[in-house]
Amino acid sequence: MAKITLGGTPVETIGQLPKVGEKAPDFTLTLSDLSTQKLSDFEGHKVVLNIFPSVDTGTCATSVRSFNKEAAEMENTKVLCISRDLPFAQARFCGAEGIENVMMLSDFKTGQFGKDYGLEFASGPFEGLHSRCVVVLDENGIVQYTEQVQEVADEPNYKASLYALLDE
Structure with a gap:
């Protein structure tokens, strides 16, 4: 179990993220x-999993x-934004925000x-939802980078995750 915080209050996840070097x-x-959509559909592409509640x-x-x-905007890269939101809520958000370069996927x-x-x-209070994480995969689905944000309200380290796309 990972121990993180939500609004400063300790919470736990059910396990640990896949390890760097493992097949996702x-x-x-x-x-x-x-x-x-399956992860295997993206074989041959670098993949960023942007995961959130x-x-x-x-x-x-x-x-x-x-x-x-x-x-x-990075070459040969797919960004998958994953939550337990209903697909309709994800589509509404993308339409209102003009989001066109990422793929929204639901685990509902x-x-x-x-x-x-x-x-x-x-x-x-978020039990059953996803914690905020970024997982970066190479073209073969091998984990290159992971981050589980320690305080759920904080943003992930975009720079480190993007750097992992270049540093293979």
Whole structure:
């Protein structure tokens, strides 16, 4: 279990993020049109997993905007923004914000992604949602970088995650 804080109050996740050098677990998540997308669909691309509790919170929205602007412009890179929000809420947010360079994916059906990646909150008011994390994968799905933000209200280290895309 990872120990992090939410508003300064200690909370735990159900496990640990995959380790650098490991093959990332495949997943099946839902797009806004209710079709599915798997990690294996991105083979041959670098992938940034921007994971967060809900796009309806300020920090989560900022992370989507930031990755939309920065990482989405990088060559051969796909940015996947993942939460347990309903796909309709994700689509509404992207439409209102003009977000076009990232793919929003929802883990609303089963929450299995959060379990497989060990980042689901096990305690606190966000129990069952995803903690704020960034996982960067190379073209073969091998983990190159991970960050689980220690205080959920804080933004991830964009610079470090983007640097990991270049440093393979």
